[in-house]
């Protein structure tokens with residue numbers, strides 16, 4: 424049996440007509456940037472996240488970067504980010520001229536450990552960026568308490584967590600602003616690059632909209648030195664076709680994750696931990712194993728696709744050499760990098776496929 428790490432085919436087969444009619448609608452209208460599709464998707468996605476505003480952007484990295492920019496975070500400032508995340512979180516900080524300060528995760532949840540945040544706060548700290556990694560919400564109550572106590576902004580990185588909840592509340596609705604990615608592989612994926620910012624703050628929403636439109640709030644009037652980062656009509660239409668199916672598709676991911684968590688019994692393997700109050704959306708199902716490379720080879724030899732999130736922690740990346748953080752300084756992130764293995768997880772996996780993966784892991 425061959426099981427890819429990810430496949431969009433089952434979802435695309437189901438939504439084929441909706442996606443094609445979204446394309447036809449936009450093509451017939453012949454209007455591609457800044458139109459009704461964008462406005463309607465933004466309205467629907469804000470409602471989905473339980474926030475007042477949504478601003479479509481070109482991608483998730485831009486949404487995060489523009490959020491920081493709108494909040495006035497810049498040169499000389501520090502922003503707390505988890506040491507275990509996709510590099511885009513830190514790059515958003517770097518792009519506005521600020522410095523990312525890494526805080527270690529809780530190895531059981533892979534997410535930032537709130538009890539380690541305060542030790543990293545200095546008089547330069549302006550914001551905390553919790554990342555709801557792999558589709559599971561961070562422990563938001565203590566994070567929000569720390570932010571309030573130290574007067575810090577909170578920008579949630581929701582790129583992997585569309586629809587995930589913490590104590591019944593959707594991610595993206597906790598902080599000052601949140602960035603989402605609609606990269607094709609995300610739970611809500613466009614057919615190309617796309618992203619969005621959500622917020623309850625009109626000033627932030629207006630500023631991000633202007634910043635992503637060449638700093639313009641009115642045609643040919645430029646109040647900021649902005650970027651070009653907008654959600655185009657065709658991607659907005661595709662996203663609107665998929666959004667109504669999100670919860671059902673996330674539920675199916677939860678069903679697959681439950682089968683994995685109950686079925687994987689190999690003592691060499693640790694399955695992900697879900698704290699009370701969190702309802703994850705399983706963008707990634709990451710197991711941990713000391714013999715990760717051998718397990719990966721064993722699964723690949725059996726036709727099972729795998730991935731690693733992420734094989735090199737950010738502080739050991741070439742591009743962040745300038746931060747002068749030596750190997751060994753962030754041991755939990757380094758341990759996750761050395762032991763995490765992501766196994767197939769996508770809408771439409773059959774029970775037979777899931778069982779095949781479980782059996783292969785158990786026989787390792």
Ligand SMILES: Cc1ncc(COP(=O)(O)O)c(C=O)c1O
Nearest residue numbers: 482483484509511512582604606
């Ligand atoms: C945690 C995280 N943050 C930010 C991003 C950036 O999103 P995008 O690829 O849409 O720029 C991604 C996805 O790639 C991500 O996984």
